[in-house]
Amino acid sequence: MSSSATLNATQDIVIDEIFPHAAATIWRSLTSGDLMARWLMPPTGFEPVVGCRFTFQTKPAGPWDGVIHCEVLEVRPHERFAYRWRGGHQDNVGYGSKLDTVVTWTLTEVPGGTRLRMVHSGFRLPVNEVALQNMGSGWKTVTSRLRAAVDEQDRSDGAPTDREGGSE
Numbered sequence: 001m002s003s004s005a006t007l008n009a010t011q012d013i014v015i016d017e018i019f020p021h022a023a024a025t026i027w028r029s030l031t032s033g034d035l036m037a038r039w040l041m042p043p044t045g046f047e048p049v050v051g052c053r054f055t056f057q058t059k060p061a062g063p064w065d066g067v068i069h070c071e072v073l074e075v076r077p078h079e080r081f082a083y084r085w086r087g088g089h090q091d092n093v094g095y096g097s098k099l100d101t102v103v104t105w106t107l108t109e110v111p112g113g114t115r116l117r118m119v120h121s122g123f124r125l126p127v128n129e130v131a132l133q134n135m136g137s138g139w140k141t142v143t144s145r146l147r148a149a150v151d152e153q154d155r156s157d158g159a160p161t162d163r164e165g166g167s168e
């Protein structure tokens with residue numbers, strides 16, 4: 001492979017899990033700013049509408065203020081939700097390097113629940129190597145928190161489970 005091909009290489013982070021919930025329940029957690037704040041970060045200015053620009057705030061680094069600039073790219077209720085994820089600064093190396101990526105959530109009904117597939121695409125190597133590594137493990141943690149938020153949402157909605165049955 002030539003060095004120019006190496007400089008233009010990109011990689012993605014992919015999480016693929018089955019949640020024992022309806023797609024509508026997961027969708028609500030993915031597209032409600034209040035619920036998103038529980039499992040990811042509090043969004044500022046978020047609405048699940050194509051073209052909506054919103055931000056997240058994370059740890060600053062060097063000349064980067066820590067603001068992640070996002071824009072909703074696709075909204076297909078209960079099926080697919082995608083947004084641009086931009087941050088970092090061109091003068092940073094490692095954490096806080098310039099990042100221009102896309103996060104896509106896809107929901108597919110399967111027996112016993114919903115397949116949740118998250119693809120965070122467009123990490124340019126080697127520039128975004130640190131972000132790819134950090135966010136690769138970070139998205140696993142975030143997905144666990146999303147699962148907990150969806151579980152809590154189902155309980156608060158009063159959705160019965162086999163274990164909650166019983167007679168009076």
